Amino acid sequence: MTDTSKTLCPYCGVGCGLEVLPPARPGRPVNRDEHGNPVWQARGDRNHPSSKGQVCIKGGTVGDSLDRSRLLYPMMRESLDQPLRRVSWEDALSRITYEMRKTLEEKGPEGIAMYGSGQFQTEDYYTAQKLLKGCLGTNNFDANSRLCMSSAVAGYIQSFGSDGPPCCYDDLEQTDCAFLIGTNTADCHPIVFNRLKKYHKKNRKVKMIVVDPRYTDTAKAADLHLAIKPGTDIALLNGIAHLLLRHGWIDPGFIDSCTDGFSDYAQVVKSYPPERVTEICGITLSELTKAAAWWGKSERVLSMWSMGVNQSTEGTAKCRTIINLHLMTGNIGKPGAGPFSLTGQPNAMGGREAGGLAHILPGYRLVKNPEHRQTVEKVWQVPEKSISPVPGLAAWDMMLALERGDLGVFWVAATNPAVSMPDIKRTQDALRKSPFTICQDAYYPTETAAFAHVVLPATQWGEKTGVMTNSERVVTYCPAFRNPVGEARADWEIFAEVGRRLGFEKQFAQRTSAEVYDEFISLTAGQLCDATGLSHERLAKGPIQWPCPAGESDAIAHGKHDKRLYTDYRFATPNGRAKFCAFHIKGLAEPPDENFPFVLTTGRLYGHWHTQSRTGRIERIVKKYPEPLLEVNPKDAQLLEVQSGDWVEVRSPRSFAQIKVLVTQNITRGTVFMPMHWGFLWGDNMEVNALTHPEVCPISLEPELKACAVQVTPI
Numbered sequence: 001m002t003d004t005s006k007t008l009c010p011y012c013g014v015g016c017g018l019e020v021l022p023p024a025r026p027g028r029p030v031n032r033d034e035h036g037n038p039v040w041q042a043r044g045d046r047n048h049p050s051s052k053g054q055v056c057i058k059g060g061t062v063g064d065s066l067d068r069s070r071l072l073y074p075m076m077r078e079s080l081d082q083p084l085r086r087v088s089w090e091d092a093l094s095r096i097t098y099e100m101r102k103t104l105e106e107k108g109p110e111g112i113a114m115y116g117s118g119q120f121q122t123e124d125y126y127t128a129q130k131l132l133k134g135c136l137g138t139n140n141f142d143a144n145s146r147l148c149m150s151s152a153v154a155g156y157i158q159s160f161g162s163d164g165p166p167c168c169y170d171d172l173e174q175t176d177c178a179f180l181i182g183t184n185t186a187d188c189h190p191i192v193f194n195r196l197k198k199y200h201k202k203n204r205k206v207k208m209i210v211v212d213p214r215y216t217d218t219a220k221a222a223d224l225h226l227a228i229k230p231g232t233d234i235a236l237l238n239g240i241a242h243l244l245l246r247h248g249w250i251d252p253g254f255i256d257s258c259t260d261g262f263s264d265y266a267q268v269v270k271s272y273p274p275e276r277v278t279e280i281c282g283i284t285l286s287e288l289t290k291a292a293a294w295w296g297k298s299e300r301v302l303s304m305w306s307m308g309v310n311q312s313t314e315g316t317a318k319c320r321t322i323i324n325l326h327l328m329t330g331n332i333g334k335p336g337a338g339p340f341s342l343t344g345q346p347n348a349m350g351g352r353e354a355g356g357l358a359h360i361l362p363g364y365r366l367v368k369n370p371e372h373r374q375t376v377e378k379v380w381q382v383p384e385k386s387i388s389p390v391p392g393l394a395a396w397d398m399m400l401a402l403e404r405g406d407l408g409v410f411w412v413a414a415t416n417p418a419v420s421m422p423d424i425k426r427t428q429d430a431l432r433k434s435p436f437t438i439c440q441d442a443y444y445p446t447e448t449a450a451f452a453h454v455v456l457p458a459t460q461w462g463e464k465t466g467v468m469t470n471s472e473r474v475v476t477y478c479p480a481f482r483n484p485v486g487e488a489r490a491d492w493e494i495f496a497e498v499g500r501r502l503g504f505e506k507q508f509a510q511r512t513s514a515e516v517y518d519e520f521i522s523l524t525a526g527q528l529c530d531a532t533g534l535s536h537e538r539l540a541k542g543p544i545q546w547p548c549p550a551g552e553s554d555a556i557a558h559g560k561h562d563k564r565l566y567t568d569y570r571f572a573t574p575n576g577r578a579k580f581c582a583f584h585i586k587g588l589a590e591p592p593d594e595n596f597p598f599v600l601t602t603g604r605l606y607g608h609w610h611t612q613s614r615t616g617r618i619e620r621i622v623k624k625y626p627e628p629l630l631e632v633n634p635k636d637a638q639l640l641e642v643q644s645g646d647w648v649e650v651r652s653p654r655s656f657a658q659i660k661v662l663v664t665q666n667i668t669r670g671t672v673f674m675p676m677h678w679g680f681l682w683g684d685n686m687e688v689n690a691l692t693h694p695e696v697c698p699i700s701l702e703p704e705l706k707a708c709a710v711q712v713t714p715i
């Protein structure tokens with residue numbers, strides 16, 4: 001394999017460019033880990049337009065994980081009380097196709113479901129859509145992106161007529177006011193935050209507002225921190241809108257010519273006067289008025305958000321309420337301005353483009369739209385009406401379907417729902433009921449593999465070739481730079497092989513990921529996410545941002561990475577106008593009460609990634625973040641009679657966790673914080689999702705993983 005390979009970091013949606021080097025290179029000492037084992041080295045790629053050579057601890061240490069705890073060969077068992085035993089690929093695939101045929105006969109296509117991942121490359125996502133939605137006739141494909149940013153997807157579709165974040169990272173360095181809400185960008189999107197922080201430090205007139213119940217490292221860099229009570233975002237946003245209206249800090253020309261629905265919206269925000277809003281949110285009048293004045297008096301406002309907004313039963317409403325502020329002030333379609341959702345995973349964006357959720361199809365199409373289905377059916381060479389018009393099961397609905405016994409085959413790939421789903425004890429009980437579960441992963445053991453009948457070894461990033469799209473729509477080619485370990489195969493190849501064995505030879509005739517990608521981009525022609533100017537060959541010369549229609553010159557494709565959407569102020573709705581929509585606050589689905597008096601909020605730590613399948617095996621990260629801690633405000637700690645290092649039991653109406661306390665001013669009174677990364681492989685009773693509830697946003701179907709009511713008791 002080659003000496004230095006350019007690729008993309010496989011962790012978060014910032015999508016930093018990496019250069020990866022093999023352990024041994026001519027004329028240099030072998031690169032080794034703490035134990036003396038040779039390891040691959042990763043460093044920032046200075047030529048990548050999104051990150052310009054920067055990486056955080058995760059990207060910088062990813063080489064350490066490539067050979068740790070890898071799943072090397074397929075394994076199988078008849079029932080969960082037996083041990084998994086090594087089998088051949090032939091045996092594993094025969095069993096899978098047997099179980100799928102049996103389920104199709106007994107339960108029909110809706111008896112099969114696949115739960116995929118933002119870790120997939122676009123080719124993996126696309127092939128899975130064709131298998132499930134086109135060939136089998138079920139839309140039961142959903143991804144862990146449902147737990148991450150599906151509220152943002154729904155918000156964009158409803159307000160603008162299409163998914164697609166309109167901004168780019170250059171906006172970070174051209175804004176007058178950055179409004180960060182529900183995002184601990186410093187810890188979760190570190191390189192985006194570094195760019196913003198540097199610009200903010202150099203330009204003292206630029207304002208940074210951070211809205212978060214925690215005083216995070218993001219909040220520490222802000223000019224104004226609004227520590228609102230959890231679940232009060234909509235009141236705050238409507239309160240800002242109220243003041244913008246009162247002071248005339250709006251853009252009437254933009255509202256008149258580019259939007260619909262303003263007068264109804266204005267009526268609703270009238271009922272959010274500052275006195276009411278400050279009471280609901282638990283902030284001062286001066287904080288609220290300052291935030292509104294900075295919004296209103298800035299030429300260019302850039303808002304950013306992530307899971308703190310999306311993971312809510314009001315997730316879509318919150319996203320649309322943020323977008324409302326941009327529409328009323330004309331802050332969109334120009335440098336330094338716009339609503340910018342930050343994606344969690346490295347290719348959650350590519351998944352959206354490839355149709356990787358239960359209600360969508362490739363090219364930002366919808367399963368409910370008959371023309372969209374027809375276009376996709378033609379390209380997939382499946383008979384008309386093969387694609388069901390009914391959206392499939394979303395992530396949590398898959399657990400409910402397992403509980404009810406509706407599924408015959410449940411296929412999990414590149415994700416770990418036995419840790420990351422809400423109400424984890426109920427999730428694990430549902431997984432135990434599954435008649436046949438396939439767990440396809442690069443790593444072993446994982447918590448989900450404990451519930452699998454067949455375990456399939458997948459190649460990971462670096463062992464297969466494909467592309468990924470980051471939060472600012474930059475698509476990066478990720479070549480295989482080393483050989484697969486053991487008998488591992490690429491996810492897309494496994495899906496295609498199963499498809500061929502089920503009789504869909506023609507549909508899965510492609511033998512390379514470049515061919516798969518070519519077919520996918522043909523489905524983006526004329527869509528907002530037009531990528532017909534892309535190909536593996538072209539992307540191998542450097543990252544390209546979409547839209548990139550066929551015929552776009554190299555000078556633009558490779559030279560311009562600050563493309564914005566809606567610069568002509570025409571939106572993707574039928575009449576070209578963006579839509580206001582007003583929402584009243586509903587609050588948390590499970591507010592605190594006398595039995596469960598604290599709000600538990602959850603989140604990520606700077607060093608760890610999701611359920612630690614990778615970062616939990618990297619010593620440099622584990623040493624820094626060895627265990628989960630419960631953040632408790634000093635006044636609450638005094639009442640509870642606990643100190644830092646004491647063990648407590650945290651109990652919600654569903655179950656409990658046991659964890660050490662960290663007493664800190666960084667969390668507001670009445671709220672406690674617990675990280676999400678620890679599943680049962682890493683210790684007993686450390687799972688935050690033992691506590692969370694599964695109520696979902698009725699529009700995006702994203703669960704409210706961010707907040708639930710708990711009691712805290714010293715042990």
Ligand code: SF4
Nearest residue numbers: 009011012016056059
């Ligand atoms: Fe990787 Fe995200 Fe860190 Fe960049 S910020 S190096 S993409 S984890």
